[in-house]
Amino acid sequence: MREAAQNSSRDTARTPTGKIPRGAGLRQVAERAGTSVATASAILSPTRSSTRFSAATRDRVLQIARELGYRPNAHARALTGHPTRTLGVLFGLERASVAVANPFVFALLQGIVAVAAEARQNVTLFTEPWHDATTSAGLLHDRRTDGLVIVAPSIRSDLIRSLVASDLPAVCVSRPAEEGLVPSVDVDNAAGARLATEHLIRLGHTRIAHLCGDAVLRSATERRLVFEAVMAEAGLPVRPEYVVPGEYTVESGHKRARALLALPEPPTAIFAASDGIATGVLLAAVECGVPVPERLSVVGFDNLHQGPAVGPPLTTVDQPVARIGEEAARLLLRRIAGEPVPTEPLLFAPTLIVRSTTAAPPSSPTSSTL
Amino acid sequence: MREAAQNSSRDTARTPTGKIPRGAGLRQVAERAGTSVATASAILSPTRSSTRFSAATRDRVLQIARELGYRPNAHARALTGHPTRTLGVLFGLERASVAVANPFVFALLQGIVAVAAEARQNVTLFTEPWHDATTSAGLLHDRRTDGLVIVAPSIRSDLIRSLVASDLPAVCVSRPAEEGLVPSVDVDNAAGARLATEHLIRLGHTRIAHLCGDAVLRSATERRLVFEAVMAEAGLPVRPEYVVPGEYTVESGHKRARALLALPEPPTAIFAASDGIATGVLLAAVECGVPVPERLSVVGFDNLHQGPAVGPPLTTVDQPVARIGEEAARLLLRRIAGEPVPTEPLLFAPTLIVRSTTAAPPSSPTSSTL
DNA sequence: CTGAAAGCGCTTACAG
DNA sequence: CTGAAAGCGCTTACAG
Numbered sequence: 001m002r003e004a005a006q007n008s009s010r011d012t013a014r015t016p017t018g019k020i021p022r023g024a025g026l027r028q029v030a031e032r033a034g035t036s037v038a039t040a041s042a043i044l045s046p047t048r049s050s051t052r053f054s055a056a057t058r059d060r061v062l063q064i065a066r067e068l069g070y071r072p073n074a075h076a077r078a079l080t081g082h083p084t085r086t087l088g089v090l091f092g093l094e095r096a097s098v099a100v101a102n103p104f105v106f107a108l109l110q111g112i113v114a115v116a117a118e119a120r121q122n123v124t125l126f127t128e129p130w131h132d133a134t135t136s137a138g139l140l141h142d143r144r145t146d147g148l149v150i151v152a153p154s155i156r157s158d159l160i161r162s163l164v165a166s167d168l169p170a171v172c173v174s175r176p177a178e179e180g181l182v183p184s185v186d187v188d189n190a191a192g193a194r195l196a197t198e199h200l201i202r203l204g205h206t207r208i209a210h211l212c213g214d215a216v217l218r219s220a221t222e223r224r225l226v227f228e229a230v231m232a233e234a235g236l237p238v239r240p241e242y243v244v245p246g247e248y249t250v251e252s253g254h255k256r257a258r259a260l261l262a263l264p265e266p267p268t269a270i271f272a273a274s275d276g277i278a279t280g281v282l283l284a285a286v287e288c289g290v291p292v293p294e295r296l297s298v299v300g301f302d303n304l305h306q307g308p309a310v311g312p313p314l315t316t317v318d319q320p321v322a323r324i325g326e327e328a329a330r331l332l333l334r335r336i337a338g339e340p341v342p343t344e345p346l347l348f349a350p351t352l353i354v355r356s357t358t359a360a361p362p363s364s365p366t367s368s369t370l
Numbered sequence: 371m372r373e374a375a376q377n378s379s380r381d382t383a384r385t386p387t388g389k390i391p392r393g394a395g396l397r398q399v400a401e402r403a404g405t406s407v408a409t410a411s412a413i414l415s416p417t418r419s420s421t422r423f424s425a426a427t428r429d430r431v432l433q434i435a436r437e438l439g440y441r442p443n444a445h446a447r448a449l450t451g452h453p454t455r456t457l458g459v460l461f462g463l464e465r466a467s468v469a470v471a472n473p474f475v476f477a478l479l480q481g482i483v484a485v486a487a488e489a490r491q492n493v494t495l496f497t498e499p500w501h502d503a504t505t506s507a508g509l510l511h512d513r514r515t516d517g518l519v520i521v522a523p524s525i526r527s528d529l530i531r532s533l534v535a536s537d538l539p540a541v542c543v544s545r546p547a548e549e550g551l552v553p554s555v556d557v558d559n560a561a562g563a564r565l566a567t568e569h570l571i572r573l574g575h576t577r578i579a580h581l582c583g584d585a586v587l588r589s590a591t592e593r594r595l596v597f598e599a600v601m602a603e604a605g606l607p608v609r610p611e612y613v614v615p616g617e618y619t620v621e622s623g624h625k626r627a628r629a630l631l632a633l634p635e636p637p638t639a640i641f642a643a644s645d646g647i648a649t650g651v652l653l654a655a656v657e658c659g660v661p662v663p664e665r666l667s668v669v670g671f672d673n674l675h676q677g678p679a680v681g682p683p684l685t686t687v688d689q690p691v692a693r694i695g696e697e698a699a700r701l702l703l704r705r706i707a708g709e710p711v712p713t714e715p716l717l718f719a720p721t722l723i724v725r726s727t728t729a730a731p732p733s734s735p736t737s738s739t740l
Numbered sequence: 741c742t743g744a745a746a747g748c749g750c751t752t753a754c755a756g
Numbered sequence: 757c758t759g760a761a762a763g764c765g766c767t768t769a770c771a772g
Contacts, residue, residue: 025765036743041767052741069536074512075445075454076765079748084445084514086494096493097484106476114467117497122514123466124456124494127487142444144454144492166439305675395749406759411751422757446749449764 024068033057033064040065044072078143086122087112087332088145092153093217096127103304104321105151108173111325112149119333121146133162147336149173149328150182154216169335171328175218175345183335184345185328187319189219192350193226193271196299196317199352200269201234204360205297209242209267211256211277217248223273223301242267246277253280261288261296268361269297275304275316282311282357293359303353312356319350394438403427403434410435414442448513456492457482457702458515462523463587466497473674474691475521478543481695482519489703491516503532517702519543519695520552524586539705541698545588545715553705554715555698557689559589562720563596563641566669566687569722570639571604574730575667579612579637581626581647587618593643593671612637616647623650631658631666638731639667645674645686652681652727663729673723682726689720 030040035057043053043061064070078084089112091099099105109123116123124145130136130153147169153159155177163170164181172184200208210227213220224243231238241263246252253272257280260266272278278300282292290296292311303318327346335341400410405427413423413431434440448454459482461469469475479493486493494515500506500523517539523529525547533540534551542554570578580597583590594613601608611633616622623642627650630636642648648670652662660666662681673688697716705711 027765037765038744038767039742041765042742045767054741057741071512071536073449073765074514075448076748077767078445079443079449079750079765080767081748082767086514095487097480097487100483101480110467110471113470113495113497117465117467120498122494122496122498124492125483126492127483128490128492142441144444144456166441309679397749407749408751408760409758411749412758415751424757427757443749446764447751449749449766450751451764452751 024070025073026070029061029065029068029070032068033061035061044070083146083336084144085120086124086145087116087329088124088126088148089151090126090130090148090159091151092130092157092159093151093214095129096125099151100125104302107304107321108151108325108328111322111327112329114322115326115329115333119329121333130157130159133158133165136162147171147332149325149332150176152217152219153177155218156216169332171332171335171341173324173328175222177218179345180343183331183341183343185324185331186219186345186347187324187350188347189222190226192301192317192319193223194230195350195352196271196301197227197230199299199315199354199358200271200297201230201236203269203297203358205267205269206236206361207242207265207267208236208238208269208271209244209260210238210271211253211260211273211281212243212245213248213273213277215245220248220273227271248274248276250276250280250283253277254283255280257281257284258288261285261290266290266296268295269358270299272298272300275300275302275314278314278316278357279310282314286310293357295362297358297361299352299358315355315358316353317350318353320348324348394440395443396440399431399435399438399440402438403431405431414440453516453706454514455490456494456515457486457699458494458496458518459521460496460500460518460529461521462500462527462529463521463584465499466495469521470495474672477674477691478521478695478698481692481697482699484692485696485699485703489699491703500527500529503528503535506532517541517706519698519702520546522587522589523547525588526586539702541702541705541711543694543698545592547588549715550713553701553711553713555694555701556589556715556717557694557720558717559592560596562671562687562689563593564600565720565722566641566671567597567600569669569685569724569728570641570667571600571606573639573667573728575637575639576606576731577612577635577637578606578608578639578641579614579630580608580641581623581630581643581651582613582615583618583643583647585615590618590643597641618644618646620646620650620653623647624653625650627651627654628658631655631660636660636666638665639728640669642668642670645670645672645684648684648686648727649680652684656680663727665732667728667731669722669728685725685728686723687720688723690718694718 026037026040030037040061043058044065113123150170150172152174153176160176160181170182172182175184175186210224212224228238244256246256261284270281272281278298281298285292285296292298300314300316303316331341396407396410400407410431413428414435483493520540520542522544523546530546530551540552542552544556545554546552580594582594598608614626616626631654640651642651648668651668655662655666662668670684670686673686701711
């Protein structure tokens with residue numbers, strides 16, 4: 001790096017300690033090219049047509065800029081009111097470091113980045129977790145990004161409200177607690193939960209348990225509510241101990257499944273609110289010596305690989321996570337462009353993927369037919 | 371959003387079309403608080419101690435700022451020489467949209483984001499692919515981020531050179547073609563290739579093939595070179611048709627393995643330069659009716675899930691990808707802080723994970739013993 | 741076709 | 757303890 005000092009034509013000879021070093025600016029270019037800063041700016045700006053200048057002037061400016069290694073400063077541009085061409089992603093529930101390890105987030109990011117790239121936008125991942133409007137405000141609303149995709153905000157958070165109040169375009173992945181504030185994209189949780197529950201009921205199960213996701217996430221409540229509703233429709237009682245609160249994680253699924261399997265009358269089927277939870281269930285089944293699907297049926301939700309595979313391939317509810325990410329990014333782009341975007345949730349239809357973890361219950365006559 | 375206009379105390383009544391709306395600035399706060407902008411700035415700045423002001427002034431400014439929903443503008447701050455507290459990630463080889471779908475990148479990002487979050491830095495993913503120094507310059511060197519993690523740059527690219535010339539702190543994941551320019555972090559490819567090759571030789575294989583990764587990535591050459599060297603050490607000839615160029619993808623592995631298996635004298639073992647390639651090999655083996663490991667041994671590289679599992683669990687060389695990401699971020703942070711950072715590559719030791727795709731060759735006497 | 745001036749929102753010496 | 761002024765690097769009307 002030291003050797004780079006040979007080209008000493010800069011006038012910022014020494015950089016103040018701790019400060020960011022600066023390269024050649026528009027002024028340096030203009031000076032050398034013998035034009036005004038305004039002219040150099042217009043010629044070098046990607047947005048303005050540089051045809052209004054004489055070819056000679058233009059070529060000279062372009063040439064000098066190249067020689068000097070001129071890079072327009074993004075902050076200076078942004079300060080004059082230009083968009084930053086950057087989309088922000090904020091993880092509503094967890095810290096970014098743990099969110100990024102989540103396969104759901106991975107798939108989502110693929111969709112977001114794909115659309116962003118197409119629109120020539122960069123993507124910044126905010127790592128600071130959201131606390132509340134007053135303490136977290138500066139972190140997001142500082143015009144660093146043109147808008148924000150909010151991933152799975154807690155229903156108890158003031159995040160959305162605060163964002164709306166600050167005029168920062170935002171789109172929510174997963175339906176926010178309060179609707180009508182911000183556009184949102186999600187899987188149709190009700191339809192998915194119905195698919196899973198009806199599948200188990202049709203198989204002949206009556207003792208069906210549900211392992212819920214994080215209570216602060218709206219999807220968890222939606223899935224549970226529909227599970228209970230479908231059971232009721234079928235005339236099947238739901239015992240309170242069969243609806244178990246917890247989190248969308250392997251560990252939480254594992255712990256709860258063990259408890260469930262230790263019950264005097266354990267369920268013959270479990271609808272896990274996520275594949276992570278289902279993986280935990282499969283783990284517990286192996287440990288407790290309960291064969292799947294012979295003595296226990298398991299259906300998950302997400303259709304995402306979650307950790308190392310245990311037991312047979314998982315029957316699950318597929319949701320198009322990458323597409324949800326794409327659509328969220330697309331809506332955000334439209335919001336940023338100033339187009340009107342409906343705030344009714346945009347819901348994607350889930351599909352049931354029947355694999356090998358579900359079958360008729362043990363004592364059922366249809367047991368061998370599946 | 372319309373309703374938000376009720377609070378009309380702003381003096382920027384109407385926003386020019388296409389421009390970004392602005393909230394209350396320091397001046398508004400200062401005016402209402404009856405102080406100068408400098409005072410308000412000092413009080414509201416996170417970096418300066420606000421103790422030098424009277425409690426009354428301080429409280430008033432803080433209070434007004436809250437009322438007005440004041441958010442410091444990140445660009446204005448950055449323009450005065452402050453770091454942006456953002457780390458950039460640039461994908462050297464592929465477009466970001468495809469890179470983000472890569473499990474290697476996923477694991478890497480986990481490490482980078484974890485360290486960034488700890489250091490309270492955000493992470494921006496650059497989506498614009500690198501072309502060459504002159505056309506891509508503005509995209510990266512505009513001071514938008516304090517530094518850059520470059521993931522797997524092509525050995526033919528002028529990226530690194532250009533970055534070094536522009537003073538932007540950068541760290542490379544994977545050894546760059548030209549060493550000494552920039553700190554880099556990577557797995558010890560030579561050690562990994564040796565592990566894989568020796569494992570196959572010890573099992574008794576003599577007809578061993580190698581499916582290479584992208585030739586523009588340095589890891590591909592390193593792995594191939596060591597494969598050839600270890601074979602030579604063992605006195606085993608390497609037929610030219612057994613060393614097959616290609617890419618680090620499932621498809622490329624699949625195609626090449628099919629060709630290999632169709633050879634008059636096919637190899638009894640394949641060292642695939644990545645798990646993706648190995649997955650393709652496994653796929654081809656199933657299609658060609660070649661049982662693994664009975665008639666074909668396969669060893670991969672990476673120890674990452676790549677697509678749906680085919681055949682038995684893969685024997686592979688593990689590399690600590692997330693840790694590599696962490697270390698890259700850490701080095702970058704130190705570079706940004708102005709600390710001296712060695713440019714010798716920081717290499718992580720790989721380990722061989724023996725699972726079920728490798729065994730002694732068919733005709734070997736040790737065949738049943740593994 | 742080109743330039744001088746003001747301004748974006750903040751920070752930083754430097755005075756008082 | 758507080759403020760007036762200059763400046764960061766660009767863009768944008770507005771003149772000529």
